[in-house]
Amino acid sequence: MAAADIVLTGAAVRTLDPSRPYADAVAVKDGLIVAVGGAADLREWQGPGTETVELAGATLVPGLTDAHSHPVWGLELASGTDLSAVTDLAALRVALRGAERREGWVLAWGLNHNAFGGREPHHALIEEALDGAPAFIRLYDGHSVLVSAAGLRAAGIHGPREFVQRASVVCDAEGRPTGHLIEHAAMDLMTRVLPRASFTERGARLLELLSGMAATGIASAHVMDLGGDALELLASVEETAELPVRLRLAPWCMPGAGDEELEWLIAVQREHGRDWRVGGVKLFMDGTVEGGTAWLEHADCHGTGTDAFWPDPAAYSAAVHRLHHAGVGTATHAIGDAAVRHVLDTVEALGARGAGAPVHRIEHIETAPDDQLGRFARLGVAASMQPPHTAYTRADHSDEWSKRLGPERAARAWRCRDLRDAGAVLALGSDWPIASYDARRVLATALAPRGAAAGHGGLTGLMALEGCTTHAALAAGESTTAGRIAVGYRADLTALGVDPVKAPADEIADAPVPLTISSGRITHRT
Ligand SMILES: [Zn+2]
Structure with missing residues (x-):
């Protein structure tokens, strides 16, 4: 019998295999499990090249x-400043004021809707903290963003748009964009102007x-x-x-x-x-x-x-x-x-x-x-x-x-x-x-x-x-x-x-x- 690459011993093994729910040792070879059993049963799998990993006190379960x-995609979704700890507008403004700029842009993500205290997201709420910088701020759910006035200008977004999917450039009563872009097609309007990692x-x-x-x-x-x-x-x-x-x-x-x-x-x-x-x-x-x-x-x-x-x-x-x-x-x-x-x-x-x-x-x-x-x-x-x-x-x-x-x-x-x-x-x-x-x-x-x-x-x-x-x-x-x-x-x-x-x-x-x-x-x- 060929030797295993790895033998795991010492752990309580929960196999989730109804035919053998518990075991003491597992042998692995070529990416597959080749043996499951008691420590003694697996001795024959040990060879000169086998790595034995001792897991005393641990519970071994199928890989999560x-x-x-x-x-x-998340590498882009989660780029820039992490706002997930922000709970209100004051904290949002502080975070944006101190946010790192990338090619002049403030990129941020993870913002909870509750930070707006029940108000509709609007770029006017954050402009002062941004000091005129273009900003692209993802709401935590990944389905909408808040873009600052300079960001909207850079992407040429001046009013409502039509999409083949349910998406929208939210506008005020005068038809001016509030900066809130909802769903993928609307957010995608920004893609070509945003700085991107290599x-x-x-x-x-x-x-x-x-x-x-x-x-x-x-x-x-x-x-x-x-x-x-x-x-x-x-x-x-x-x-x-x-x-x-x-x-x-x-x-x-x-x-x-x-x-x-x-x-x-x-x-x-x-x-x-x-x-x-x-x-x-x-x-x-x-x-x-x-x-x-x-x-x-x-x-x-x-x-x-x-x-x-x-x-x-x-x-x-x-x-x-x-x-x-x-x-x-x-x-x-x-x-x-x-x-x-x-x-x-x-x-x-x-x-x-x-x-x-x-x-x-x-x-x-x-x-x-x-x-x-x-x-x-x-x-x-x-x-x-x-x-x-x-x-x-x-x-x-x-x-x-x-x-x-x-x-x-x-x-x-x-x-x-x-x-x-x-x-x-x-x-x-x-x-x-x-x-x-x-x-x-x-x-x-x-x-x-x-x-x-x-x-x-x-x-x-x-x-x-x-x-x-x-x-x-x-x-x-x-x-x-x-x-x-x-x-x-x-x-x-x-x-x-x-x-x-x-x-x-x-x-x-x-x-x-x-x-x-x-x-x-x-x-x-x-
Ligand atoms: Zn998802």
Whole structure:
């Protein structure tokens, strides 16, 4: 028998493999798990070239997956000054006054809508702090930006625009832009004038970012974007380095996509590198509650939120049908109740699907009514949710998200537990850079949801762990190759200083991460 590359001993192993839930040792070779058992059983795998890693006191679990992340696009989303700690206008002005300039621009991100204290975002609120500088400030949800007067001028934005997707250049009563640009097409008006990091710089930042993720136990990530030169960037990074986190990337299918674009989305599924591959297509059924662009069955308190992101929702359904019949799975961003319903209706209309059919999943699901919960399991639609987002809301419902929805819908915030109890597959993620990528924080907030979601029960420790392992694999159609510690499975492994199934949320959040292995490579150790 050939010797293993790595043998892990000393840890309590939680395999999540129903045929052998617990073990003491694991052997890894050529990127795969080759043996799972007692320490004595694995002695025969030890050879002269084998590295033995002693993990006394740790719990070894399948490598954690972040089922919704933006590490590549996020390099741009999260460029400039981090405003995530800003809670009011005064603090925003202080932060902008001290912000670093890049080619004269103030770039910032992570701003909470609550910082405006219920007012509409308007550049006039920040001009004095900017002293005439062009500024591009991303709101935390990634679905809108506030641009200063000089920034608007630089991009030639002087009034309202028409888009093929639900997007807008917000204007005042006189038709002058307020600087608030909502949704992708409107934000894209700025792209050509913004300063941008070089290709090499972005490659270096990607590696650094992925190393940071691996240090929190992340072995793989479902990346919900693949735009611009991302394919070239990944290929070029892999020429000289190994990715610390394996990536599965889903390019976007936006409203207005014609045959040619759909053909490209299907063809690009073949693209892959050593530790990345294209997998599935990302679509948007709506925007965000805070931005007034979530698609709701009934309007929010401002009278907005009754429109889908696809002006013709039937065109969305047609795109999903086309992708499905080409064997391509979809992941649809759907936050509002009407958006969730429409995606479920769309999958229902695909008819019966056999084993091996592409997996369709819904991202976010921030407020779901009772009558939709059981449909996930019945239709085989995976739910993908981000428990850390609950921290942007408040338990007393005084936050923008809760106020817009009103008490009845805010009471249905992030129903992770209800979906699991209704039999759904539930994958968990961070949505970095919308929230911290720390996998321990994803697990901890799944156990103990925050803000508006604090009222209902969290997941059990096992459900939360499954959300980052077996259920994440199911949501990616990879359940026969990933997500558990079993012979023949991908060697993705995470060692934690606590048992995530039994430890309380606060201990998980602070747990040491002695080791992370991705595709058989040690990507982090302490
Ligand atoms: Zn996202």
